[in-house]
Amino acid sequence: MGVCQSQGGDHLSAMDTATALAAYEAVRHRLPQAIPAQNAPTHVATLEDIADQYDAFLLDAFGVLNIGETAIPGVIERIETLKAQGKRVIVVSNAAGFPHAMLMEKYQRLGYDFAPEDVITSRATLLSTIGSHSKLHWGLMATRSTGLRDLEELHVTYVEEDPAPYADVDGFLMIGSAAWTEKRQALLVQALRDRARPVWVGNPDIVAPRETGFSIEPGHFAHRLADETGIQPSFFGKPFGNIYDLAFQLLGPDIPRDRIVMVGDSLHTDILGAQTAGIASALIAEYGFFAGHDIQGAIEQCGIIPTHIVTRP
Secondary structure, rough: OOOOOOOOOOOOOOHHHHHHHHHHOOOHHOOOOOOOOOOOOOOOOHHHHHHHHEEEEEOOOOOOOOOOOOOOOHHHHHHHHHOOOEEEOOOEEOOOOHHHHHHHHHHHHHHOOOOOEEEEEEEHHHHOEEEEEEEHHHEEEOOOOOOOOOOOOOEEEEOOOOOHHHHHEEEEEEOOOOEHHHHHHHHHHHHHHHHOOEEEEEEOEEEEEEEEEEEOOOHHHHHHHHHHOOOOOEEEEOOOOOHHHHHHHOOOOOOHHHHEEEOOOOOHHHHHHHHOOOOOEEEOOOOHHHHOOOOOHHHHOOOOOEEEOOOOO
């Protein structure tokens, strides 16, 4: 079963929690394997209730810090409380569509106080890995209005309505889908059928929670093209281990893995990613992906079991 189609172009989808969950389940063969849990998850009210168990908190952004352009109430104060207790608090986010400086401006605008180095993104993960591939001519799936900061060293061409760049480039970088359309998706699929090339996905998310529903993210389109072309994309970001490698480099060797917890709202990215990285996980219940949904039923359906279920961050 493939990932369902969206209309494209408006960035918001018709998916609800149940259909988004089904879309992730349909691509489990491309995700890391879930690790059976030894214990049932503990249920707590907020992150303060598990603070004594951990020295480092890795926070997802959407569904933990914010919903769309709105900060989640109380989280700014919660983070400051954790920091005052000596905890390391960093962001680990599949945010690939925005340059790092623009992302930092957003967090500051929402009221968060993070050092730039304490925000680790799937965009940075992809760029840290590109290495010898940096000289390739890449076709770029991104929104022009966000600009090319962070990508200055790469040879990139936007792939949009003109078919020519799809044929000319050496590979494709999928980092932002806000302006992506079904026409562009069809051009990309045909180009890969005509000539197989690398596809690097800077955001494995299928959806992200917004104020009025779910937005469609690059992972949605990447899985669809994989279904239709047989191409195996390379994914950067949660639930894959590459983004956690950057987090562990930042934290250094003094914090044991069993004292690190990933906090997020998605079973298939945050919680599965924590399992892949060998750390604990805390699933947010009342905000983000599972807001108003049967979270226990979803856990049983997917078999991805968090260490903790936290009512609110």
